[in-house]
Amino acid sequence: MEDCIFCKIASKEIPAKLVYESENVVGFRDINPQAPTHILVVPKKHFASLNELDDISLMGELLNAVKKITKKLEIQEYRTVINTGKSAGQEVFHIHIHILAGRDMKWPPG
Ligand code: DGP
Numbered sequence: 648m649e650d651c652i653f654c655k656i657a658s659k660e661i662p663a664k665l666v667y668e669s670e671n672v673v674g675f676r677d678i679n680p681q682a683p684t685h686i687l688v689v690p691k692k693h694f695a696s697l698n699e700l701d702d703i704s705l706m707g708e709l710l711n712a713v714k715k716i717t718k719k720l721e722i723q724e725y726r727t728v729i730n731t732g733k734s735a736g737q738e739v740f741h742i743h744i745h746i747l748a749g750r751d752m753k754w755p756p757g
Contacts (some may be wrong), residue, residue, distance in 0.1 A: 648693040648741070651693055651739075651740070651741050652739060652741070653687075653689045653693075653739055653741035653743060654691075654693050654741060656673065656675060656689075657673050657689060657690075657691040658691070663675035663676065663678075664676040666686055666716055666719070666720065667686075667688070667712055667715060667716045667719070669708070669712065670691075671690055671691055671692065671705060671708055672688060672689070672690055672691065672705075672708050672709060672712045673688075673689055673691060674686050674687065674688045674689075674712055674716045674746075675687055675689075677745070681745075681747060682726075682747040682748055682749050682750050682752075683748070683749025683750060684720065684722060684725070684746070684747070684748040684749045685745065685746070685747055685748075686716055686720075686745070686746040687743045687744070687745060687746075688709055688712045688713055688716065688743060688744040688746065689709075689741060689742065689743045689744075690705055690708075690709060690742065692705070693741055694741070694742045695740045695741065695742070696731045696732065696737060696740060696742050697729055697731045697742055698731060698732075699742070700742050709744055710744075713727060713744060713746055716746060717746065717748075720748075722746075722748045722749075724748065725746050725747060725748035726745075726746075726747045726748070726752045727744055727745065727746055727747075728744070728745040728747065728756070729742070729743070729744055729745070730745075
């Protein structure tokens with residue numbers, strides 16, 4: 648999608664620190680990390696949020712990518728977050744799973 652920053656990262660139009668790539672999914676380091684390790688996992692195809700993502704197989708691929716990335720980075724304890732909608736904290740409207748690790752997490756999240 649035009650003017651979508653994560654579409655541009657997925658297509659390598661703009662650079663990012665990639666940690667994972669498969670046919671349909673990329674994982675890269677967050678530009679503004681909120682933990683010592685902060686990775687974003689996104690589908691290459693544009694879906695604005697979880698509300699628009701209707702491909703069950705791709706949902707599985709995204710979670711599988713989380714498992715592959717955490718295994719590769721030797722992370723055993725981590726938090727995954729999907730912000731859906733503005734009030735939930737979503738700023739980039741291309742669905743992404745945050746992987747946060749390397750510090751103690753609070754619950755409930757703010
Ligand atoms: P969210 O608030 O859930 O929409 O998270 C968006 C995240 O995307 C936020 O943690 C910062 C990150 N981000 C925004 N723009 C860029 C970018 O150009 N490159 C990278 N690597 N991360 C970005």
